Amino acid sequence: MTMNRRSFMKLMGAATGVSLAGVPYISSAAEMMSKTGRRVVVVGAGFGGSIVAKYIRMTDPTIEVVLIDRDKKFIACPFSNLVIGGFRTLEENTITHDKLATNYGVKLVYDEVTAIDTAAKKVVVTGGTIAYDRLVLSPGIDFRFDEIEGYDPVKTPEIMPHAWKAGPQTLLLKKQLESMKDGGTVVLTVPPTPFRCPPGPYERINMIAFYLKNHKPKSKIVAWDANEDIVSKPKLFRKGWAKHYEGMIEYHNGHKLAKVDTTAMTVDNGVETLHGDVINVIPPQKAGAIAHKAGVVGEDKKWCPVNQISFESTLVKDVHVIGDACSAAPMPKSGYAANSQAKVCALNVVQLMNGKDLIPPSHVNVCYSYITDKEAVTVSAVYKEAGGKTIAVPNSGGVSPDLSELEAIYGKSWIKNILAEMSS
Ligand SMILES: Cc1cc2nc3c(=O)[nH]c(=O)nc-3n(C[C@H](O)[C@H](O)[C@H](O)COP(=O)(O)OP(=O)(O)OC[C@H]3O[C@@H](n4cnc5c(N)ncnc54)[C@H](O)[C@@H]3O)c2cc1C
The missing domain is CATH 3.50.50.60 (FAD/NAD(P)-binding domain)
Incomplete structure (x- = not known):
């Protein structure tokens, strides 16, 4: 189910019997609760958000998932440097999310999230308000211009x-x-x-x-x-x-x-x-602005501290943060890491919503970097949780032995697959 602003407004209106055209509208949480009372709202449909939405629905289709992004088209950063190099187009880096709706029943809302009321468990978009039982934030980064x-x-x-x-x-x-x-x-x-x-x-x-x-x-x-x-x-x-x-x-x-x-x-x-x-x-960078508005950014005023198993915020209950915005070092802030965190988070959101124990994570990351159009190098690692921290599993990764034409071929396969996973 895909909702543009108009159909979203209609939905809000249908739920309340109030005409909403042109009116900033805040509904009550009760009005906006799903029939099951089991709604996860995901903010950000990039590397983390698209995957967490899809995997929650795949793992437990009784949970309603609403995925919100300001943009209908997502343009991926990985391989955008190759566009600058002159041997890839931005179109090749662009995906839509429609199939997450048709294939998995994710509800898509295209709108700006302007505020989050974590006490009332509501997400405010320009077209209204959406209540959640659990919230996952994957808003990526914003910049510390002021420095x-x-x-x-x-x-x-x-x-x-x-x-x-x-x-x-x-x-x-x-x-x-x-x-x-x-x-x-x-x-x-x-x-x-x-x-x-x-x-x-x-x-x-x-x-x-x-x-x-x-x-x-x-x-x-x-x-x-x-x-x-x-x-x-x-x-x-x-x-x-x-x-x-x-x-x-x-x-x-x-x-x-x-x-x-x-x-x-x-x-x-x-x-x-x-x-x-x-x-x-x-x-210099920091977690996406909406994370700051939600109050999930830590004392450093930059990134969001999270439980390293569930990715639930250590500051605000029932709010999870994944991807670039969260602190999960030594995992890098990468699309691959966001994808891995999203799967772990999805699984544990489902566990929590079904009153079950958390499942410890095993993450993986590989970063491909192009040297020329034909040669690339990589760094990879496997990560797990130990004593409340994320650690790299000893001897689990490393860097490619040399500049490699094969790694450049693997890299192109990786971007094709990860974008396909996010969009279908
Ligand atoms: C040049 C470059 C090259 C890179 N190369 C690689 C690579 O080779 N491999 C790799 O793994 N990673 C790479 N990365 C890193 C990768 O792009 C990020 O780590 C990844 O995008 C993080 O995913 P995310 O879900 O945290 O954020 P994003 O993927 O950025 O998604 C965030 C989404 O949230 C939406 N959003 C934010 N705030 C709001 C709001 N208030 N309302 C509505 N929507 C909102 C945005 O529109 C966006 O769609 C590269 C990055 C750059 C800049």
């Missing part, structure tokens, strides 16, 4: 794109590279960890270098990394840079961005000012 002097949250990304949420930002960065003169300088800044996709910025460097090598070979890319070193697969990335992009990449560790100037087209770290013809600022 960069001179950064205007609206104007700056239009001049210095982050491209850290795939879509128009990805295409803007690609267009800027295409418009740049040969011999130009691209500047890229890497935020402090933790951030969405630990290897992502370094894959981004590769893909920009790949584009430059093929189209603007006199150009270079200068990377300022706030961290002490490349945060994932450092040896493999360095090997790739030496093999394919000799003299094109200047990498500086311990260079934390402090200030931007969109008129002068410069970045500043408090010691040095650097000019770029194209500037890709990847800002």
Whole structure:
């Protein structure tokens, strides 16, 4: 069952006998309770949300699941760097969720979640209010723009794109590279960890270098990394840079961005000012804004602490948080990890709603990073819970032994499969 705003409003109206057209409407929880009184509302239909919704319905079809996202089309970040490299389209990264409705009976609502009342157990969308028995949040990330002097949250990304949420930002960065003169300088800044996709910025460097090598070979890319070193697969990335992009990449560790100037087209770290013809600022990150509004963000004011077995918030009862927004280190903030957490969370939501014991998790993660269009490298691990913490199972993973054409083929298979799982 797919609901657009109009049919959603109709549904609200039918439930109450009140006409809702154009009226901001808050229903009572009782009016909005499902017939079974067993409703899970999921916020965010990305890597975590689509899977948790589907797997709750697969595990226990007596539970009603309402999946809410602001967008009808989901554009995946994984492999969006390849769009910048010039050998993948954004369309290939785009899915819809209709089949989750037809195949599994997930109720789809396309609307902005503007507030969450965890005391009354209600989610507020622009079209009304939806009550829940349990809530799962998978809203992804938002940015800590305020930590960069001179950064205007609206104007700056239009001049210095982050491209850290795939879509128009990805295409803007690609267009800027295409418009740049040969011999130009691209500047890229890497935020402090933790951030969405630990290897992502370094894959981004590769893909920009790949584009430059093929189209603007006199150009270079200068990377300022706030961290002490490349945060994932450092040896493999360095090997790739030496093999394919000799003299094109200047990498500086311990260079934390402090200030931007969109008129002068410069970045500043408090010691040095650097000019770029194209500037890709990847800002520091935090859990998606709605998690902050729901009161599930921890003392760090960034991420959401959760029980590492059920992914239930340690701060607010009956609210679970998965994906990038939650704290589950050493699991990375990746789409693969969000998928794995979603399955564990779905299973344990069903257990809890049926009065049964929690089932301990076994998670898996693999991150593919492209060096060129033909070679990739990977990092993988298996995770479990031990003493209330998530740990990597010793000797369970590692990095690929070398730059590998085979890993690049496996990577394409992975993205195809995970997007298919989210959308069918
Ligand atoms: C360049 C790049 C490359 C990457 N490469 C990889 C990779 O190769 N492999 C990998 O595993 N991961 C990769 N990632 C990381 C991956 O994209 C994220 O870890 C993943 O998307 C997290 O899933 P999520 O469910 O937490 O959030 P998302 O997938 O971002 O989903 C969040 C959803 O919530 C919705 N939403 C948020 N707030 C609201 C609201 N208030 N109302 C309505 N809807 C809302 C959003 O519209 C969105 O659809 C990459 C990321 C980037 C930026």
